Amino acid sequence: xxxxxxxxxxxxxxxxxxxxxxxxxxxxxxxxxxxxxxxxxxxxxxxxxxxxxxxxxxxxxxxxxxxxxxxxxxxxxxxxxxxxxxxxxxxxxxxxxxxxxxxxxxxxxxxxxxxxxxxxxxxxxxxxxxxxxxxxxxxxxxxxxxxxxxxxxxxxxxxxxxxxxxxxxxxxxxxxxxxxxxxxxxxxxxxxxxxxxxxxxxxxxxxxxxxxxxxxxxxxxxxxxxxxxxxxxxxxxxxxxxxxxxxxxxxxxxxxxxxxxxxxxxxxxxxxxxxxxxxxxxxxxxxxxxxxxxxxxxxxxxxxxxxxxxxxxx
Amino acid sequence: xxxxxxxxxxxxxxxxxxxxxxxxxxxxxxxxxxxxxxxxxxxxxxxxxxxxxxxxxxxxxxxxxxxxxxxxxxxxxxxxxxxxxxxxxxxxxxxxxxxxxxxx
Numbered sequence: 001x002x003x004x005x006x007x008x009x010x011x012x013x014x015x016x017x018x019x020x021x022x023x024x025x026x027x028x029x030x031x032x033x034x035x036x037x038x039x040x041x042x043x044x045x046x047x048x049x050x051x052x053x054x055x056x057x058x059x060x061x062x063x064x065x066x067x068x069x070x071x072x073x074x075x076x077x078x079x080x081x082x083x084x085x086x087x088x089x090x091x092x093x094x095x096x097x098x099x100x101x102x103x104x105x106x107x108x109x110x111x112x113x114x115x116x117x118x119x120x121x122x123x124x125x126x127x128x129x130x131x132x133x134x135x136x137x138x139x140x141x142x143x144x145x146x147x148x149x150x151x152x153x154x155x156x157x158x159x160x161x162x163x164x165x166x167x168x169x170x171x172x173x174x175x176x177x178x179x180x181x182x183x184x185x186x187x188x189x190x191x192x193x194x195x196x197x198x199x200x201x202x203x204x205x206x207x208x209x210x211x212x213x214x215x216x217x218x219x220x221x222x223x224x225x226x227x228x229x230x231x232x233x234x235x236x237x238x239x240x241x242x243x244x245x246x247x248x249x250x251x252x253x254x255x256x257x258x259x260x261x262x263x264x265x266x267x268x269x270x271x272x273x274x275x276x277x278x279x280x281x282x283x284x285x286x287x288x289x290x291x292x293x294x295x296x297x298x299x300x301x302x303x304x305x306x307x308x309x310x311x312x313x314x
Numbered sequence: 315x316x317x318x319x320x321x322x323x324x325x326x327x328x329x330x331x332x333x334x335x336x337x338x339x340x341x342x343x344x345x346x347x348x349x350x351x352x353x354x355x356x357x358x359x360x361x362x363x364x365x366x367x368x369x370x371x372x373x374x375x376x377x378x379x380x381x382x383x384x385x386x387x388x389x390x391x392x393x394x395x396x397x398x399x400x401x402x403x404x405x406x407x408x409x410x411x412x413x414x415x416x417x418x
Contacts, residue, residue, distance in 0.1 A: 022379070025379070026379050026380075029377055029378050029379070030378060033374075033377055033378060035374065035392050036388075036392070046377075050377065127333070130331065132366075183362045183363055183366055184362070185321035185362040185365075201321075201331065203362065203365075203366070210407070215404060215407055215408050215411070216404070217404070222408060224408070224412055258412075282412055
């Protein structure tokens with residue numbers, strides 16, 4: 001595995017004091033935190049920085065690391081010296097979980113595995129960790145109660161203290177009217193507890209799948225409906241789809257492009273009943289298909305005394 | 315089949331679910347990061363959304379080492395940025411339907 005130069009990662013001198021290390025960490029953490037940074041690779045960089053800080057801020061980890069760094073001969077494939085055992089490895093469950101995203105390098109120095117470390121927390125009873133799973137839901141499915149089968153992976157502590165992923169399947173009733181981003185708690189369906197402690201909870205984070213026709217705005221739906229110029233002028237009846245069947249909608253005379261017609265109660269389900277469906281009308285020009293049509297437009301232009309740009313630049 | 319109850323927690327359950335002391339929760343509530351209904355800590359009722367927010371706050375606090383007031387501000391800004399991103403995404407999708415003429 002690759003040797004990690006934690007000093008270089010944090011951009012501090014090898015004799016930097018704790019204050020300088022903290023300052024540099026905070027600055028880099030703000031720069032690369034995945035919640036804050038839009039930079040490519042920020043998350044990886046952030047993990048690296050956290051890992052470096054985890055070691056350098058702790059006097060005993062740092063001195064153990066310094067010792068290894070001193071002995072390291074620059075070989076591309078680093079291995080800890082035979083019989084290496086850290087005296088400052090993580091012992092608490094929460095810390096061990098926190099360190100899950102760290103590199104193999106870190107794991108080989110301060111982690112559990114064969115050397116102890118993480119293994120210690122198997123002895124004490126501990127509540128299983130919660131798990132969050134994203135659940136894609138189609139708009140049609142939000143109108144009534146739906147059952148979905150979900151498959152998800154759970155981190156589970158093994159006998160030797162190592163953590164592996166175990167696949168799990170579950171049938172879930174999705175309540176009526178879920179919205180995008182909603183979180184649903186399913187108690188006790190995440191990682192089993194250790195000892196007598198209870199299992200963790202499963203959290204489903206609802207994601208509404210984008211629909212080819214409908215856009216979502218709160219509990220309302222929006223559909224764009226193309227109409228011909230003469231339909232806009234003279235009015236017409238148009239069949240439009242809704243989430244639960246087709247309906248006929250009346251387009252009034254003199255309709256402008258972009259005007260919205262409301263169809264009550266055909267939106268998404270909500271606590272106060274269903275939202276509305278808005279049809280946004282879009283006047284579409286026909287393809288030019290011949291001189292006779294052009295002639296009719298020309299006659300229209302003459303008979304219809306209309307300047308589309310009359311109030312344009314006022 | 316797992317039935318989905320409306321989940322709520324009291325302070326003790328909430329602390330256990332997150333693995334943190336009541337003192338920290340009280341601090342987070344006092345600074346307004348979450349606002350559980352109830353006048354005294356023992357009456358507070360927490361929901362799944364608050365659980366997510368609190369976990370996020372604790373993670374940020376650990377990662378960024380900023381005080382709770384700073385975390386509250388960061389959470390507001392992150393939420394606002396996410397909301398704006400979603401809105402831009404929605405508006406762009408709607409605009410495309412509107413100006414992109416049928417090409418077939």
